[in-house]
Amino acid sequence: MSALPSTSCPALFIAAPSSGQGKTTVTAAMARLFSRQGKVVRVFKTGPDYLDPQILEQASGNPVEQLDMWMAGETYCQQKLFDAAQVADLILVEGAMGLFDGEPSSADLAARFNIPVALLMDVKGMAQTAAAIATGLANFRDDFRVAGLLANNCGSERHAQLIRDALPENLPLLAVLKRDPAVALPERHLGLVQASEVRDELEIRLDTAADWLQASGLAIDSEALLHQVEFKAPGVEPVTVEPVLANKTIALASDEAFSFIYDANIKQLQALGAKVTRFSPLHDKELPQADGLWLPGGYPELHAQQLSANTDMLKSIQAFYQQGKPILAECGGFLYCLETLTDLDESQYPMLGLLEGHGAMRGKRGCQGMQTAPLPEGEIRAHAHHRSRSFDTAEPIAYGRRQRHPAPGEAIYRQGHLTASYLHLFFPSNPEAIGSLFSGQEIVHV
Incomplete structure (x- = not known):
């Protein structure tokens, strides 16, 4: 049997201990930062979500699709990632809820497609405890790899140093994201405001967020961030159906x-x-x-x-x-x-x-x-x-x-x-x- 077609592309999965940690803001900032450098960035959103993808699409300049192995199927997700890897310089996947929440969870998706995880955590009000939580998340299972920690809402360099010193050597502090209300994304009762309603304001916030991320100490050309992932084509042919809606x-x-x-x-x-x-x-x-x-x-x-x-x-x-x-x-x-x-x-x-x-x-x-x-x-x-x-x-x-x-x-x-x-x-x-x-x-x- 011949090997399945495959292609390699840097990829990163942004996940967190829970909702409300800033996943969409950081994913959007990363997408804008790299796309501003002329790179083709393809972003995916874990699970059923309409609002986050609108923000991420504006940030990256490319369509954003959902990945969910229960809702869409594993083969569907594999095909989408394989297609993206053929045209992208970087693939970003934003997780949903906490890293291990849901069936399947963000961790399940990351493990299935071997995408390294960047743990994003709001560290306001804690220091060494943030390192303990990150270490626990990274070692809770052994079927996926955590690239490091993104410390959001970090108050000072001393605060960052306390977290850095408490982390194990194999779990680096990838970035120190200072508190900045200028990068917060507007919200309403069902989540984020639609991008189309605040396009001009959002454009300013996305560029501000990219600058914020660039100033965080994130090593954008590091192996931790730009780890090459091999994406294989699905092993089964996609099911086709008759075009019964032709001329409709x-x-x-x-x-x-x-x-x-x-x-x-x-x-x-x-x-x-x-x-x-x-x-x-x-x-x-x-x-x-x-x-x-x-x-x-x-x-x-x-x-x-x-x-x-x-x-x-x-x-x-x-x-x-x-x-x-x-x-x-x-x-x-x-x-x-x-x-x-x-x-x-x-x-x-x-x-x-x-x-x-x-x-x-x-x-x-x-x-x-x-x-x-x-x-x-x-x-x-x-x-x-x-x-x-x-x-x-x-x-x-x-x-x-x-x-x-x-x-x-x-x-x-x-x-x-x-x-x-x-x-x-x-x-x-x-x-x-x-x-x-x-x-x-x-x-x-x-």
Whole structure:
């Protein structure tokens, strides 16, 4: 048997003990620092996330895709890394939550693809203890390599020296990142603010962050940072499907209110033969000519009044629904399909009314987690992340199946050709089901 094609590229996995340590800021700073030097930087984000990739894409100047071995599959992740390694001078992967959190975790992903880990830790309020935690993380398992520690929010050189002296020789202090509010990324209730909303401000912050990182003592040409990793092509041929969406147009809601869109989902629709046309429920008066409609998640609660006031668009989508054409509504799109939506100020606004029920925001309490959506067309991997609730809804056709808990997941509704749920679907996990959903045709493998 011939060896699998492979290619080598420097790669680094930025992980942390927990959320809130500054992973996105440091990953973005690193991407901007290297791209500013003329290097091609490809960045990946671990797990289901829409907001961090927008920041990282602006920082690197290249598309950012998700890597998750449960949601996308190991072969999918391997192919994405192999493809990136053929064109990149550096691959960066930003972890999710803590290093060992989740199934699979950031550590599992790093171990599977042999990517060295840079541990990022907010060291405010501790010194030698930071070294102890870093050492424990580095030695908790022996199937991956930790390149060193990035000490964030370090107060002084003396503070840094205490940490440096306490670290073992095989765990160097890669960088000392001083406290600087000028590099903090703007946030809101579901995480970071969308890059498109603060593009000019973000550009300034990204350059400031790159300068901040460069001044940290990070040896950007060191073996610890630029370790060559061999990425192999998958050992199996990718499954192809018939282009059942050929000559079909899918209208995609895409604006300030609806922006939680995986680029991989768009590519999957295109691979099925579809043309994807974007439109704005906020600003446009009617739908473009289309054979299917995709209403993704986003922030409809921040734009509820404007969405409700755009009665021409409401009528256009209602007419589309009456024609019996397929519609997929995810999370924010699901709220848009209900009768009313109550925003964070407790003001209630009429919505599309395609589904019985109402939606309301509920502050900081929310729901999140990985789930499988058991649709009539087939099972699709998905995730939930919302801080709203729906009530007085019709009976669902199914419930999401949680990854690690027996309780029923998110309700899934089917009314006519409208499929709606809080779940965000990852289309590449089951292209056949997605093709069936948007076409009503059975897909045959070729």
